Amino acid sequence: MISYLSLIPLFIWMNLFYLSNITKIDIRFHQIDLSKSNKTLILFYITKILYWMWIIFGIYLKLYTPVLILISLTIVKFLSYRFSTKLYKISNLITPIISIVLMTLIVLTYFLNIKLF
Numbered sequence: 001m002i003s004y005l006s007l008i009p010l011f012i013w014m015n016l017f018y019l020s021n022i023t024k025i026d027i028r029f030h031q032i033d034l035s036k037s038n039k040t041l042i043l044f045y046i047t048k049i050l051y052w053m054w055i056i057f058g059i060y061l062k063l064y065t066p067v068l069i070l071i072s073l074t075i076v077k078f079l080s081y082r083f084s085t086k087l088y089k090i091s092n093l094i095t096p097i098i099s100i101v102l103m104t105l106i107v108l109t110y111f112l113n114i115k116l117f
Contacts, residue, residue, distance in 0.1 A: 014047040015096035
């Protein structure tokens with residue numbers, strides 16, 4: 001469980017980096033030139049892949065509630081893109097913030113031995 005929790009600061013950084021570079025990151029993947037990208041952007045994409053592996057591992061650890069909330073946030077963000085660009089822009093800003101709060105709660109519940117989920 002500790003190794004599972006040790007990745008959370010990396011994912012919080014990933015969400016903060018996304019919020020601060022949203023225009024650079026939120027483009028089509030085939031438009032990205034990885035040879036001209038800086039190492040931080042490449043680390044972001046590697047962290048994003050690791051994030052989804054972390055979510056799958058969270059299901060294995062029976063952290064159903066927080067993992068399902070993180071998955072549903074992504075689904076809402078994806079569906080909002082299909083329906084309305086304004087709704088997508090709003091959800092695009094809110095989703096990383098909610099993810100940061102939720103991941104912080106996961107860490108706090110473990111270290112303070114509180115049963116929230």
